[in-house]
Amino acid sequence: MQNRNYIEHYKLDAEYVDYLNPSKFEKEAIRRRYEALVALSRPGKSMRILEIGSGGGEALKALYNKAILYFPLDITAKNLPAIRRKAFNLRTLPLTGDAFYLPVRDASIDIVICSEVLEHVNEPAAVLKEIRRVLSVGGRAVISVPYKERITYQLCIHCNKLTPTNAHLHSFDKEKIRRLAADAGLTIVHQQTIGNKVAGRFYFNIAFSFLPYGVWRFFDRLFNFVIPKPSHFISMLE
Numbered sequence: 001m002q003n004r005n006y007i008e009h010y011k012l013d014a015e016y017v018d019y020l021n022p023s024k025f026e027k028e029a030i031r032r033r034y035e036a037l038v039a040l041s042r043p044g045k046s047m048r049i050l051e052i053g054s055g056g057g058e059a060l061k062a063l064y065n066k067a068i069l070y071f072p073l074d075i076t077a078k079n080l081p082a083i084r085r086k087a088f089n090l091r092t093l094p095l096t097g098d099a100f101y102l103p104v105r106d107a108s109i110d111i112v113i114c115s116e117v118l119e120h121v122n123e124p125a126a127v128l129k130e131i132r133r134v135l136s137v138g139g140r141a142v143i144s145v146p147y148k149e150r151i152t153y154q155l156c157i158h159c160n161k162l163t164p165t166n167a168h169l170h171s172f173d174k175e176k177i178r179r180l181a182a183d184a185g186l187t188i189v190h191q192q193t194i195g196n197k198v199a200g201r202f203y204f205n206i207a208f209s210f211l212p213y214g215v216w217r218f219f220d221r222l223f224n225f226v227i228p229k230p231s232h233f234i235s236m237l238e
Helices: 006-016 024-041 080-085 124-134 174-183 197-201 213-226
Strands: 048-052 069-074 109-115 135-146 153-155 162-164 188-196 230-237
Touching: 024 109, 024 135, 024 188, 024 213, 024 230, 048 124, 069 080, 109 124, 124 135, 124 174, 174 188, 174 230, 188 197, 188 213, 197 213, 197 230
Parallel strands: 048 069, 048 109, 109 135
Antiparallel strands: 135 230, 153 162, 188 230
């Protein structure tokens, strides 16, 4: 099922949804995903980092104190001024644009972060091709998506039509990401699951929010070894 008017839908969503103030539960889950994405991508001094779908700017904490140039990009400008204000000491240049037509030059970006975006777009392969276009030689992309999600449908408040829950159009597993990456001319360098649906029910992220990322990640892997119910999936591509 395609979300044909996705641009207008997401602009409306930005007016209704407060991405700058997620619930405590969601905020901790987002924080850990960005810690994983940044740990994998290893941003270095003076690197240019483009985030597709910057939302409420949750990447900023994971990128704190990095000597980089950060381009948060969203389809609507609503949250971008707030992201720039809370950018700490990061050099930040907000952009508005569509993931299918990124407003940057070919081979101009060192790292692309694309967290929880591909499940929303009609053609994920086209977005990956656009990511490949903007990556510099030796550049890398880190992508996170819900893992093996069951797609359900709800009545949309905007158009009064049956619409995928949370506007998620696709479900992903490791093999599907590999195929999409190959079609886009990208190579999978690393893949990992993160988060655990069962642990989430017991508010693991909130109870152990004080743990440094490395320790938290140990317990996260342990949960998924004992009860293999990962909630998200991360890939690094070149």
